[in-house]
Amino acid sequence: MIKVGVLGARGRMGAEVCRAVEGAADMELVAAVDQGDDLAALTGAEAVVDFTNPGVVMDNLRWCVEHGLHAVVGTSGFDPARLDTVRGWQAANPGGNVLIAPNFGVGAVLMMHFAQKAAPFFDSVEVVETHHPNKLDAPSGTAYRTAELIAAARAEAGTGPSPDATTTELDGARGTDVGGVRVHAIRMAGAIAHQEVILGGHGEIFTLRHDSMNRESFMPGVLLGVRKVADLPDRLTVGIESLLGL
Amino acid sequence: MIKVGVLGARGRMGAEVCRAVEGAADMELVAAVDQGDDLAALTGAEAVVDFTNPGVVMDNLRWCVEHGLHAVVGTSGFDPARLDTVRGWQAANPGGNVLIAPNFGVGAVLMMHFAQKAAPFFDSVEVVETHHPNKLDAPSGTAYRTAELIAAARAEAGTGPSPDATTTELDGARGTDVGGVRVHAIRMAGAIAHQEVILGGHGEIFTLRHDSMNRESFMPGVLLGVRKVADLPDRLTVGIESLLGL
Amino acid sequence: MIKVGVLGARGRMGAEVCRAVEGAADMELVAAVDQGDDLAALTGAEAVVDFTNPGVVMDNLRWCVEHGLHAVVGTSGFDPARLDTVRGWQAANPGGNVLIAPNFGVGAVLMMHFAQKAAPFFDSVEVVETHHPNKLDAPSGTAYRTAELIAAARAEAGTGPSPDATTTELDGARGTDVGGVRVHAIRMAGAIAHQEVILGGHGEIFTLRHDSMNRESFMPGVLLGVRKVADLPDRLTVGIESLLGL
Amino acid sequence: MIKVGVLGARGRMGAEVCRAVEGAADMELVAAVDQGDDLAALTGAEAVVDFTNPGVVMDNLRWCVEHGLHAVVGTSGFDPARLDTVRGWQAANPGGNVLIAPNFGVGAVLMMHFAQKAAPFFDSVEVVETHHPNKLDAPSGTAYRTAELIAAARAEAGTGPSPDATTTELDGARGTDVGGVRVHAIRMAGAIAHQEVILGGHGEIFTLRHDSMNRESFMPGVLLGVRKVADLPDRLTVGIESLLGL
Structure with a gap:
């Protein structure tokens, strides 16, 4: 059982992710967090899925990396500078792989x-x-x-x-x-x-x-990310293509 | 057996028509005429198929109408003036229905x-x-x-x-x-x-x-025209749409 | 404005019909009737749409015909005997055209x-x-x-x-x-x-x-039926094909 | 310029291959060989394409391998025993790569x-x-x-x-x-x-x-084989899949 936390859990995509995690036989939803909730609720999760917005996703990611949680991110707005910032946090902390995908379909x-x-x-x-x-x-x-x-x-x-x-x-x-x-x-x-x-x-x-x-079609890709994020060869991965064994 | 003559018989489309007529159980190819041949070879045909060119098709049609032969025409270049000319010939002669179609597909x-x-x-x-x-x-x-x-x-x-x-x-x-x-x-x-x-x-x-x-796909429409031209309600018909029972 | 009543208004299809009628610029929803409601609520409607079930649709139709209301019926279960029964009611009453369609798509x-x-x-x-x-x-x-x-x-x-x-x-x-x-x-x-x-x-x-x-795709056909039922050439029509001007 | 010989050159597929080789800017057709012709005509070719039949293809292949010519084979009928036989010839002779494909499309x-x-x-x-x-x-x-x-x-x-x-x-x-x-x-x-x-x-x-x-659609695969056969990592390759860089 992979223990999964969801950030942006009351948003349209986040709510879909919660349902998909609950429906997956190999996962357990341990935290559904949204605006105003304490990130500490994520403690105990192994992987965190973030579908929030560009304004808060960097703070979320920093917290995850600093606490050694793996993150699967569907939020948009990642440019090279943001990716470098994430790599910096990872260099300073053990654990905390990050998978960022512009498209989980x-x-x-x-x-x-x-x-x-x-x-x-x-x-x-x-x-x-x-x-x-x-x-x-x-x-x-x-x-x-x-x-x-x-x-x-x-x-x-x-x-x-x-x-x-x-x-x-x-x-x-x-x-x-x-x-x-x-x-x-x-x-x-x-x-x-x-x-x-x-x-x-x-x-x-x-x-x-x-x-x-419909947007349901992104869920298998998100779940695939959750299953594989801990074992990815690079600590920061962009796109799910490398997870598909092509 | 419908006795069929073909005008433009050595052209690309005309040659296809000859083959299609020969392959049809209810038709007989009685004349294959092209440039330089005497139109009199068409005598004895009931229906004539014309795939020639705009420069000679009017002379061909006039001959057919004046000799009481039905004509199925795939040659292009018919504007309202040409159609009126054909109607004039028909008014002056009994017999000789004409079906002109820009597309036999x-x-x-x-x-x-x-x-x-x-x-x-x-x-x-x-x-x-x-x-x-x-x-x-x-x-x-x-x-x-x-x-x-x-x-x-x-x-x-x-x-x-x-x-x-x-x-x-x-x-x-x-x-x-x-x-x-x-x-x-x-x-x-x-x-x-x-x-x-x-x-x-x-x-x-x-x-x-x-x-x-391929251009074969026009042949069923041409053969349909040959079968129906004698019984069309109007002496001059443009397009095969009205032959399809729609 | 066509005044429309809906029978089976709380069912899946009936509820869709209510929404579609309310969204149509040329219609007014004057009655939304379901199990337990009095059919008298339909008084004042010009056309009634029935998406109920085979057990009650005949009683509904009889009421409509006897009160001179036109009916558009999507309920299933009409065999030749039922159609004859409907024709009998129509013979005994002026007004009350009926359109029954197994498929409104x-x-x-x-x-x-x-x-x-x-x-x-x-x-x-x-x-x-x-x-x-x-x-x-x-x-x-x-x-x-x-x-x-x-x-x-x-x-x-x-x-x-x-x-x-x-x-x-x-x-x-x-x-x-x-x-x-x-x-x-x-x-x-x-x-x-x-x-x-x-x-x-x-x-x-x-x-x-x-x-x-989705089932939305049936609504244009239902609305077409509502618009045309009063002017259909036959008092009982089966299928929407004859409404499509083909 | 790759010098190419074709075996079965007067057959349906072989004739297509000849045309395709002649049309390729980086190839030269140096021999078109068929039943009754001497295989020695292939001398000087770097690669040989074989579209013959199961009865003669093994003799052809043996000749090619023994003479150090690379072979691209579209002839059918290769079972594991035949493949082993080819490998045996290759072990005894330097040069002579072989690409056998059941489908060049x-x-x-x-x-x-x-x-x-x-x-x-x-x-x-x-x-x-x-x-x-x-x-x-x-x-x-x-x-x-x-x-x-x-x-x-x-x-x-x-x-x-x-x-x-x-x-x-x-x-x-x-x-x-x-x-x-x-x-x-x-x-x-x-x-x-x-x-x-x-x-x-x-x-x-x-x-x-x-x-x-049409069968033309096999030619790009055949030409690809001709271009790559000399540099294949294995001396005997079955199927063109490994040539496609997938």
Whole structure:
């Protein structure tokens, strides 16, 4: 049984984490902490999950590292300076591994990883994402990041640009160009969050598709982090990709 | 047995038509005519299929109408003036029905028809087409036409615009706008000709998809035209839609 | 403003209907009635929506018809005898149109209609449905019904059987056979209710796909029924297909 | 410039290989050999591609190894005994690496690899393959092999069975069971060779799809083999997976 504390336990994501921990056969929820609660309630936990906000997460992390608790962090806002600060705390204290992930969705992470691996072997690659019509940005951050990773993988492998003989284009028809990778954003009532990476060449097309129906889909990644954080090879790990045995 | 003559018989499409007619149990190929051959070879045919070019098709059609032969025409370039000219010939001669279709692909025609029918019942609609990377125009003519038909159907039914809260867009990410319908064009090695119409609303998404692998896919529509041209209610018919019993 | 009453208003579907009516700009919810409430509360409504159960729906309908109220019914259990009983009440009373639909999902109804229309024009047709893994029956009732309708449409048009050269088959690989149409059922965590009808022939494939995310997807069909029930050409109508202008 | 010889050069696949080698900027076709030709024509080649038949491939391979030529082999029929024989020849001769692959399709190999990697992270997994209606076996060999690999990966990771509450099933609706993985085979006019691996869990679905339009799709894998065979870490390599840097 892994003893787990949750920070931000009354927030939307934190409450999901509490439910997921309680539903996991190999975990025990020992502390559900939120704004106004004393961090000392976390004493006795082996791993702490933090879904709070950028304003308080550094204080939370410092406390965890200084008390030798492992931390799994879904809160956003980590830049290189913040990561260095965390490493400094770790250098001064034994114990206290930290896993910080911008995306705990296993499916999304697999898609990005597989897209990078496959990208050098195909002539063409494009990304199509579909989201509900209330989304403010186009394309999605995940689609943009996926295209960047694909472009980098192709550059490293020396793959040429995707062929495209278009001479007459209605404005925007070919999508937006992210490092040479065309990205298309669909906004659709009834949709939630979906993404396709389409790769093609020499009489074959290879498609990776991810459909995310709700935020529940982040929980398996969070639980995986909780299970593995104590044994990670580095004291500070960014992203869950290295936990997936790829 | 329907006796069939083919005009443009040595061209790419005409040769396909000859093979398709020969393979049809209810048809007999009685004349395969091309540039330099005498049209009189068509005498004895009941229906003539014309896949020639805009420069000669009017002379061909006049001959057919004046000789009482029904004609099924896949050659392009028919504007209202040309259609009026054909009607004039028909008024002066008994017999000689004419079916002119810009697209004999049954699947493509069904997609356009169904898209129009479904469009008023959904909040959102977008079109995504995928073609081989040697295509010069984006989006495809079929995708553009589909979007126009959808827009017209929604306007007639009083359907509002597709919802879209996008405030931050990388240039082109949301595709091109055809009468309020967003259209996205993918260019992909390994692809041939593919189109999706995606409709969404209230917790459901409805998708029409058409994959065309080769020009063979036009033959069932041509043969359908040959079978029905003699019995069409109008002497001049444009498009195969009315032959499909929709 | 259409004045609407809801029967079964505290049930899962009825509560959704109440919310949908309240959210519709052209409707007013004048009565929300459930078990134990007096039907007289419906007086003043123009149309009544019934999502109750087979045990009480006939009494409800009789009351509506006798009081001249139009009824839109999603309750199941209507066999020919029950339909005849309803017609008898209508013959004895002026006013009181009745629309009974086993499925108010516009997308699902469109898919079945389009599948029937397209089925005669393709050599092959198969149905693939995907549902959450808690579903007890395979295939789904909708998939079975779709296959039956396709088989009937092909029989009527004289279309031959789908070609299939399989001589070596692992048990079940080719799905189940519903009137000559192969149907495949996928059970998938993360899925809700999805169906594809795939039609193919001569170098082209045509696919109809419907994804249903939640029961919300029935509300547009219910509201359409409420708007049209007063003007239906027949006093008793079964299914919403005839309301869709297809 | 890699000097390449082709064995079986007048066969269907061998002729494709000749064309592909001639089209590759970094290769030179120095010998196109078939039945009746002297193997000595291969002298001067650095790598030899063999698409012949099980009856002659061993003699070809022996000649190549004894003459220090690297070989890339797409001919089928290699069992463990044959592989041992090849290793024996290699032990007695310096030079002469051998790459034998049952499938040179990069997309198909990537799909199998990614499916194995992803399989432990999802509750459910099923395989759906679609082929032209002239195919004799169902499911396809690739689908069967994919399901076996998925089943093995899940067993090794300790993943439980895919959930399935089905209590009422029409015969075959749930597909065939390959090691606990359901496999569905669609036979469709207009289709060529297509496969989907669908994985689902906790509000998300992840899909890998491969569409193969023609045998051209094997050529990039063959050329990759030609480029890498000289530098492979083992003298005998089976499958191209290890060449893909996964």
